[in-house]
Amino acid sequence: MTHRIADLLDTAAARAVPLVRDTPDDGLGAPTPCAAYDVRGLLNHLTHVIVNFQLLAAKQPSDFTGEPDYLAGPDWRARFEDETAKLVAAWAEPGAEEGTTGAMDLPARTVAAMVLLDLTVHAWDLARATGRPFEPDPVVVAELTGEVERMAPTARTMGVFGEAVELPVDAPAFERLLAMTGRDPRAWATA
Template sequence: MRLTEAYERALAGFDRRVRLVGAGQWDAPTPCAQWSVRDLVNHVTGEQLWAPHLLRGETLTEVGDRYDGDVLGDDPVAVWERAAREARTAFTGPGALDAPVHTSGGLTPAEDYARQMTLDLTVHAWDLARGTDTDDRLDEEVAEMVFTYVEPQIGGWQGFGIFDPPVEVAPDAPVQERLVALLGRDPA
């Protein structure tokens, strides 16, 4: 599977779940201990809003603080839809992954940035499904691709506090269970 296809499928999976958020669910808790459903959607939406800027070569300083705080406003779904549409266009445009992008980790190959964004969309789609009590099944091919990307790096990422420590699951568990467990979530 091409990287841009994985990104698009992960984006679609998160999008489907955003559209299922009920009016009374925005304050519901998620597996991300400090985030409500709204906080989680705000985080992922903010990440997507950044993408077109970074893929155009802008620096973090040039983007500035415009996406700090609440980006969802009074119509979270509409803001998400716009952010997703613009990010998808940016990631899938001609030559989009050819040049490195500026990230908080420094100048990063755009393909690595796309993998990170696919990871973010995938794991948070599961979190969002759990927070809204909807279908949490992930695209199996995307989950496999993300797991293959994350597994060799997770030890180095643990020190940054990005993910909770891995949860133990059977080595022959389905890839979705192994992925969410690797990222500190209890698949049960």
């Protein structure tokens, strides 16, 4: 990755936050392309990731067990926006991209790529689950592609990614990125 991670996260957040803000309460039970979650579960998971990756940016311990119900209160949309802004700010701090972080002692930029991937791919999951279009920033997609290629074998072994989905050679870059994570972008195409 060649761009500052905080800038990439800010760009991804600018596309994800409006999707969350405009998610209707009556759509929270809809299935998503991320088979483990309905919309409510997906939003809880993504918020939990965002909160914990703020800690990882500061080289503090994180806890990904037992996702709280971030959607329990009426202000969950505003909370998502606030937590996402805190995520961007945390990764903008001097030294956040340097060294290692997390229980697996990974390079901080690799860890940052993980949260960027979650923010981007889960925004797509949310958009598809609620029948809305989503187009990520091409720079974000370009930056993530190499990272996902490197992390895919380990992510599949750990059950984080599904098996890669076969797509035509001329498939757009973001569809190829989604396919590497085990998602079939063509099965969830919008009308």
